[in-house]
Amino acid sequence: MKSVAPFTRRQFLSDASRLSALYALAGAVPLPAFSSSFAGNSRMDQTPIVDEGYAAVYKVTDGIYATISNTSKGFTTICNGGFLFGKDAGLVLEGFGTPMGSHFQLDAYHKVTQAPVTGALVTHYHFDHTMGNATYGANSIQFWGHANVAKRMMESYGSMQGADRAAFLAPSEKRIQNANSDVAKRHAQGDLGAISNVFDMANKTSLAFPNRPLDPAKLPLHVDLGHFPISVEHFPGHSGTDIIVRAPEQKVVFAGDLVFSQSYPACFDEQCTMSGWRNTLKTFASWDKDTTFVPGHGPVCGQDGIQNLRDLFDDLGEQAEKMHKAGVPLSDAFDQYVIPEKFKTYPVFAWGFCIGGAMAKLYAEMGAH
Numbered sequence: 001m002k003s004v005a006p007f008t009r010r011q012f013l014s015d016a017s018r019l020s021a022l023y024a025l026a027g028a029v030p031l032p033a034f035s036s037s038f039a040g041n042s043r044m045d046q047t048p049i050v051d052e053g054y055a056a057v058y059k060v061t062d063g064i065y066a067t068i069s070n071t072s073k074g075f076t077t078i079c080n081g082g083f084l085f086g087k088d089a090g091l092v093l094e095g096f097g098t099p100m101g102s103h104f105q106l107d108a109y110h111k112v113t114q115a116p117v118t119g120a121l122v123t124h125y126h127f128d129h130t131m132g133n134a135t136y137g138a139n140s141i142q143f144w145g146h147a148n149v150a151k152r153m154m155e156s157y158g159s160m161q162g163a164d165r166a167a168f169l170a171p172s173e174k175r176i177q178n179a180n181s182d183v184a185k186r187h188a189q190g191d192l193g194a195i196s197n198v199f200d201m202a203n204k205t206s207l208a209f210p211n212r213p214l215d216p217a218k219l220p221l222h223v224d225l226g227h228f229p230i231s232v233e234h235f236p237g238h239s240g241t242d243i244i245v246r247a248p249e250q251k252v253v254f255a256g257d258l259v260f261s262q263s264y265p266a267c268f269d270e271q272c273t274m275s276g277w278r279n280t281l282k283t284f285a286s287w288d289k290d291t292t293f294v295p296g297h298g299p300v301c302g303q304d305g306i307q308n309l310r311d312l313f314d315d316l317g318e319q320a321e322k323m324h325k326a327g328v329p330l331s332d333a334f335d336q337y338v339i340p341e342k343f344k345t346y347p348v349f350a351w352g353f354c355i356g357g358a359m360a361k362l363y364a365e366m367g368a369h
């Protein structure tokens, strides 16, 4: 019988390198930024328990591990994650960018503990955290997420599945044609690269949804894995579906995309709120000075990382306010933000997803249209 495998390995690799080429073309992921800063991080063991290049798993403390992605080496996981376990049970975090990514983390989990995985949790609905969700149902693992994750995934990614690619990308193509400056054109090209990638990822996976929806009104939820207290909490800011997992006694927080470490935050979501996010970061800053944060993207950080991100939000806010006062319309402000020296090394996933999105939100919060 003939093989019916839809992809050969060669095809897969060429797809993967096309993805990297697109990102590189877009200037979306300056390659060294996510890969250089892990060594010398005193917040976890220096030697990973596993390292596949695209991601490595590090021990933070007994029963707590962080999975840190390195997007310069591939898009299997894309986001960070991790897991926590006690003597009775364990919880793994994030669905990652592909089922291969969530599998990778599950394998790492089983390397370090015999405790059964009693739950998986996704910190929000975005593609880079959820396209690999299918692994959990396939392994009979109860899957937790904000109550709106399924709905938002269907709206955003279900609508891409089977859709006409050219028609879907047409508005982004049009933005390139209509760009009124080289800078605007470059930003629009980068955004098209990112949107194309999301479209292709959504069309290569089966969407899978949490079967234990978490109602934010009923959080925090206290979880006992037989070791230390864990609390599952909701905060506003990044996506309207953001959940964090905190081990207060261990002073470790899995913050999802409420924390971007050494990177520009993604602010495109219709439920992203800049004021809400800044308040959330203020709360994080009020926690113990020795807290370790595992961010959604970038290296593990402490309170210094929260401060840097707050400074970045201040800069976005100040530049937006200045442009707004000077009468710069949003359509221009979208592209005119200037990355200051302090944040020059911070990767921007895609301009419109990060900075353009932030300008639009900030203008809206100032009452402009």
Ligand SMILES: [Zn+2]
Pocket: 124, 126, 238, 239, 257, 266
């Ligand atoms: Zn996100």
